[in-house]
Amino acid sequence: MTRPHLAVVGNPGNRRVTLLQDAAARNGIPAPRVVSWRQVLAEGGARFDPDELVRLDSPGEDPEVDALLRGPGDPTRIAGGPRWYASLLAAAGTLRGGRRLTDPDDLAVLFDKRRCHGVLAAGGVPVPTSPTSGGGAPVPLDWPEVRELAAAAGLRRFFVKPAHGSSAAGVVAVETAPGGRVQARSSVEIAADGVYNSLRVRRLTGEAEVGALVDALAGELLHIEAWLPKPSSRGRAADLRIVVVAGRATHAVLRTSAHPMTNLHLGGQRGDLDTARAGFESAGYGWDNALAVAERAAARFPRTLCVGVDLLPAANWRGAAVGEVNAFGDLLPGLSGLPGRADGLDTYSAQLAAIVEWTGHAAA
Template structure:
């Protein structure tokens, strides 16, 4: 009998549809879905869902705005701060409070799963939490010898950013929300010797009644005045922000690219180049896919595979992970680890997409 699969997920999400399609392709029974919002309201539902031997996979809660808001509310309570209203669509709001709620949920899952040994977990909740804390994750990778861009550390404000730039003698950095995902709120910051500066980001500034709000949008915006850039950095820093040194990406014609690699059971599998004309090359930002093998030299390909495997060893309890890398001149640096990095529809490795492959390699 095939092993059943249970997903903690959002039933109507693209991830669930792709997993169910993969199971149908492999002639496996459909996965059972436990909705995030239902589990958050009734944790005992997990014991019911996992009462028989099965595989268990945690998908991201962000596919369901209601689940996101429940985690945000829980985080505000844990941090003893006033509750916030539900974020508007795409709004970057209290990401640090959301992460506090998410971490507590992962800790609860860890405790529950310890009592349910019949469930084989795809990615351990503790490692999912670590990968979701982008700064802690990069420090964790560095501690395991994985090459990463140089870290400047937390950024407390626009003024603090300027101090860090002077301290490290830098004029270009990437600013990243500590708990963001999919490039939301990431800022490519540059300045020159004359004092001109620019910040390129998918975070759109909105000012209403004297209040600054940030919205993640699918196009890049370039800010060039100190007034706007300071407002942007201060708004992101209030939700926890960090800086890392600028790492040049290799070029492909008039564009540049980085690479996403999915590892399965610790080994590099699916890989794709993400090509675009802006600094952020995430595919959902209307950038295009490219054939990684066609862009990489033999030395680059070897570096890609060795570094992604090295990164995967830093997360031994995670079966399927995604890594974003810059590879050039035979060297690879990991920009980010992603516990939910397998959403790459149609990308094949040895004839299987990411969902079919993870089911056959589990």
């Protein structure tokens, strides 16, 4: 088999880059050439050899890179999302030569929740109801507009999300009830100098408190979508992260949480995947059908080798919808591949195994 000539645009020393390097070493593949996001942003681009396969990796977890993308300030602040997004796309556009494993046009959609939701829905992928998805959708500028749009869409329980956010930063899970009662849960904290993401999910009650939080986030280009009921695993809400490589679901994690957000860094935990598999099978929906939903979502981005799909099982396991598709959703250390799909391979080794055949198809 031809050994690929790899390059990765990332943050040197970051665990994402080192995990890729480790996987290459295990599989007898020459070490990927690392080009730093700092260099790309500070020097206005980078050039690659014609035969280099170029992976774009997350620019996160580096304060200097964060400042170059959205301006100086505390990295935990929730501000400058539209500037961060524009800067990232501009930087991706300065890369010259090579062949992309992460397509810049796909990246533009994947990092815009409003656009991504619209692309998925247009492709027949089941997604939560949303009044803000797709081109030309309204952009709510404050809490009254958020509540009006949600009510018009028939949503009593809904998420409010910054369009360009990740890792649940800035997400607010809102519940309304007859009589005007409102409560919400979020890891966002309001301080005198701005809005920050914390690792503690807290409850907010009342129109004034919830409204103040949403108003503080309104400059981040807000997306609204239905908060779908999730199945329960040992008394905790459950959903799935599915990694899709070259169009095929290769890895899956059941994520459980006491909160609406199941992200592992917010207290979510890896659950027993057999719970999900058995749930779908006993409900008559089927595990393979659930994986197929994730693959259909990934198929909307055919020029990108790997994505992470957040799959939302129905509360009774008789269906599944897609919450989000993540450009950098493969960071799942120690996770082995699904039987018959990526036996014994972690997410990085699975991508390396698929890369040569996939690039041939992608070029066709």
